[in-house]
Amino acid sequence: MLESFEVTKKFLGKTAVDGVSIKLEPGHIYAMLGPNGSGKTTWMKMAAGLIKPTSGVIKYKDEPVGVRSRREIAYMSTEPYFYDWMTVGDVGKYYQDFFDDFSMEAFEEMLQEMDLEKKLKCKELSSGMLAKLKVAVTMARDAKVYMLDEPLNGIDLLARDEVLNAIIRHAGEDKVLLVSSHLVEELESVVDYAIFINKSHLAGVYEVEELRQNQCISLADKYREVYGAAEMGGAC
């Protein structure tokens, strides 16, 4: 459904993403893992049609991503991006004004689940509340692809659970979910595949349960192995 062909992005001579080819299929939740600055955000932004690859192409339903694919690909950036004057309710209205697939009922339901008041000003939200709001408004879209960049960054345990619940609830047979993180353990039980990105390169795609079944190692163990720390794992 979403496919990246040898995608490279250079910024002012620095290579942020280098020859990454991956294919995402509906019905799965993917984790995009790697240290900070490894190129996860840049790849996602390219897939969201926000920046153009220096070379290579990312295709959604066999067409290069761009303005049109934004209708069906919901992207959530890791930094807060709402206008200062907005309240939580305004954010919902904004999405309703711009996205045909946005459902105000779904949004309100999630606000309730996450304990967010519509009257609250975005400027005054804590980082945990802001993270929840971003996820709620993004997931209230009935998109085909959701890309969440570091949704668990800087939030407390309870907010984390609520965010993960929202992700699990919205997964579906016809949907692709891609969630990035620099913390492996947080996502391990939730995703079925993990895409490792290291120093702007693709460092492998692994199936969580397959690793456990056949190699008796967790995703975290594999992560340590790939990123060069102590070898882990063992006999079944």
Next chain:
Amino acid sequence: MGALIKYEFRKSWKMKGLVLCFTAFFELLFLFGAWKLSDDLLAASITGLVLTTICGLFLIGVYGIHVLSKDINTKQSYMLFMTPNNSYKILGAKVIENCGSVLISGIFFTVLAILDIMLLTIRYEDFKGVMELLSVVVTGDVATLNYQTFGMACFDGVMSWVYLICLGFLAVVLCATVLKGNKFNGLLSFVAFLVISVVVNNIHDAIYGDLYIYSMSRLVSNIGFYALLTLVFYLITAWIMDNKLSV
């Protein structure tokens, strides 16, 4: 497109409301002065109105450029660029909203000025002298002034400001794209802004001459000239955004 324009207006309505409040205040002062035939009040309120008009139009335009800069250089850029709208639409909404605001305010201030002058001619019998002075200031020619020409001259001024705003958009986008990463990108884009406006001015003078002789046909073609420039700079800016902008 409607939604885009709506939110562009939402970003700047406070500033515009403030300009309107100032105008209303000075206009009330003016009406009061005209009623009481108080020269002091009239002088103060007319000065206030002229200043509000000039500053208001200036601020609305500059604020629009500032908003664009914020919309492409900060994290807020996602708000616009994650929506299924291309750069032509996004910038188009800004041009329509901002230049529209300037145009509407310009027309509003012009009509207000004409109405106020009309009022003064009724209240003061010996107002002809003042009118002639105004005529010299605006057109450089005593004989030609009438309300129509005055209005057109004002509109002409507003149009030249509208094109400058679009040029400002171009400078801001250049700063964030082609010149990105350059230490002096702010300065360079400002220099580009100055150079282009000087070049445009020279072209304008070459076509029209630099005499302030206002005839109707001259005004119309002048306005056409600025409208064309506005369109050209809009297209160039949107093209650069579409091809070079990374948010």
Next chain:
Amino acid sequence: MQYDSKTPIYMQVIDAIKLDIINERIKTGEKLPSSRDLAVQYTINPNTAARVYQELEREGVCYTKRGMGTFVTEDESKIKECRHEMAHGCLEEFLKCISELGISKDEAIEMIKTTK
């Protein structure tokens, strides 16, 4: 729930559910949550949750009524069998640990008897 890092997550969830059934925290014949709700409850992938029910069904611990959902079996012997299996699993684990410590089976039995 915390998952250990060596066994597949779906197997750990299966064990947790079986334990609930054996302890009667979930009654026989009781309706189980939808696989989506199960996924939320255990913070697991929905595909993993679906697999949990597939496996439970295959083992005869659960059955699906069309359009109604998944239910725990009413067959008590099946549940007894489960308990037996799980007890065996625990024993094996225990014996493995004990033998790694160099303690014989008899010594271990003695220790169990004297441990309060």
